[in-house]
Amino acid sequence: MSARRNGLLAPLLAALSLAALPAAAQTLAVVNARLLTAGPAGEIENGTVLIGDGRITAVGADVRVPAGVRTIDARGRIVTPGLVATNTTLSVAEINQLEETNDFASASPDVSAAFDIQYGINAGSVVIPVARLGGITRAIITPELADRAESPTSDESRRGSLFAGQAAAIHLAEGDDILVRSNLAMVASLGDAGADTAGGARGVAMVSLNSALDDVRAYQRNRAAFDRGESRGYSLSRNDLEALIPVIEGRMPLVVSVSRASDILQILKIARERRLKLILESGEEAWIVAAQLAEARVPVILNPTADLPSRFETAGATVENAARLHRAGVLVAIAGDRTGHYARQARYNAGNAVANGLPYAEALKAITLNPARIYGLADRFGSLEPGKDADLVIWDGDPFEPMTRSVNVIIRGVEQPMTSRQLQLRDRYLRPDPNRPPAYSR
Numbered sequence: 001m002s003a004r005r006n007g008l009l010a011p012l013l014a015a016l017s018l019a020a021l022p023a024a025a026q027t028l029a030v031v032n033a034r035l036l037t038a039g040p041a042g043e044i045e046n047g048t049v050l051i052g053d054g055r056i057t058a059v060g061a062d063v064r065v066p067a068g069v070r071t072i073d074a075r076g077r078i079v080t081p082g083l084v085a086t087n088t089t090l091s092v093a094e095i096n097q098l099e100e101t102n103d104f105a106s107a108s109p110d111v112s113a114a115f116d117i118q119y120g121i122n123a124g125s126v127v128i129p130v131a132r133l134g135g136i137t138r139a140i141i142t143p144e145l146a147d148r149a150e151s152p153t154s155d156e157s158r159r160g161s162l163f164a165g166q167a168a169a170i171h172l173a174e175g176d177d178i179l180v181r182s183n184l185a186m187v188a189s190l191g192d193a194g195a196d197t198a199g200g201a202r203g204v205a206m207v208s209l210n211s212a213l214d215d216v217r218a219y220q221r222n223r224a225a226f227d228r229g230e231s232r233g234y235s236l237s238r239n240d241l242e243a244l245i246p247v248i249e250g251r252m253p254l255v256v257s258v259s260r261a262s263d264i265l266q267i268l269k270i271a272r273e274r275r276l277k278l279i280l281e282s283g284e285e286a287w288i289v290a291a292q293l294a295e296a297r298v299p300v301i302l303n304p305t306a307d308l309p310s311r312f313e314t315a316g317a318t319v320e321n322a323a324r325l326h327r328a329g330v331l332v333a334i335a336g337d338r339t340g341h342y343a344r345q346a347r348y349n350a351g352n353a354v355a356n357g358l359p360y361a362e363a364l365k366a367i368t369l370n371p372a373r374i375y376g377l378a379d380r381f382g383s384l385e386p387g388k389d390a391d392l393v394i395w396d397g398d399p400f401e402p403m404t405r406s407v408n409v410i411i412r413g414v415e416q417p418m419t420s421r422q423l424q425l426r427d428r429y430l431r432p433d434p435n436r437p438p439a440y441s442r
Contacts, residue, residue, distance in 0.1 A: 027066070027069045029048060030074055031072070031074065032048075039384055041059055047063070050069075053413070056388050058386055079393065080399055081381070082137025082392060082410075082411060083135045083399075086139075086140050086301050087140055091141060092121060104141070105143055105146040112240050129420035130422065135344070137411045139169070140167060142185075145189050145197055162194050162197060162205060163240065173416060186244065192313055194258075210270065212236055216247070220241075220248070251277075256280055264280065265292065268292055278296070279300075280299070280301065281301045282302065282306075283302050286321060286330070297331075299370070299373075300331070301335050301371070304349050320357055322363075350400055390410055394409075
């Protein structure tokens, strides 16, 4: 190839390379913002967030914005990190009453702990834009124990594993690949749900849990004997035994859904004896044993509006649960409704926690940074800090107020479309003139 042709092709190739760069590679600045960083910088009354290559490069009141950088003027509005929907079915459930659209539970007797929720993620879910408009930029999706209500009614047919499967983290940006990390945690249930699954009593559930963990340890030490068919029988399938090895080694946290204080003490004892990394979910009576939770450094994911004793195991529920746990030194994350359609409720729940004693800054962390910390992802997102993914939301008011809306949602440095199927349908059928009858075509 001649030097002349090389000289002509070089600028063309360079231009094509630039065109191929993802949108996240662009530089962006959010200025004149009231920054609630949820990080070491705290609150900055009039600050700037500088974004480059999808990450935050600078945060502060005196950040210089380079010439030519696209700028979003927040006009004094509140800017927070993107919210994290914690322990939700967002992206793996579409229509509650349509079973084939729900991929968050395994009814297989051979796949319980091994159930991996990542394979049901639907990046095209119409629920995702709804959650994104609510300021949610990340989600921790967790499986549930299968509902055996429609199975045969014998006691034996209704029994199953206490393990629901493995959680995953996703981001909510537009695109085909939204998985952030799979095999994030193992999910299990105790309390009423665990007792019902195991055989009707809490004692059965605790024995079943200990037995399963013993089986995993025995299997790990005798894989060769298992392969030769020379080992004793195990309560779990090989797939489930393999999936639980990271749990007994302390590499994968065990998320246990439990409500009653006495049940919490039981699982704390098991975790201590077996050196498990534990996360509690639900925890309506967690405040009663807050000192023990703080000493064990076990975080709690809860709904602070759960204050009615809908079940006997939640008789001690109180709206001050989050505040009392925080005062005791327990790391708290606030969840919304598990159903993805209502994931935005987490910010309303945070507001209720503030009304009942949780400091405002801590409530914000409970729906941003704390979920990331609990699941080992705080180096990636959860606060406005240099080096982290550029997930942030500009609000037109206090984000804890129900009437407040998101004005801009940025995920990994890319501005997201501020629309959803619901809004598109609204606009499609909206009549500009209420006095004019609709025009029907046949």
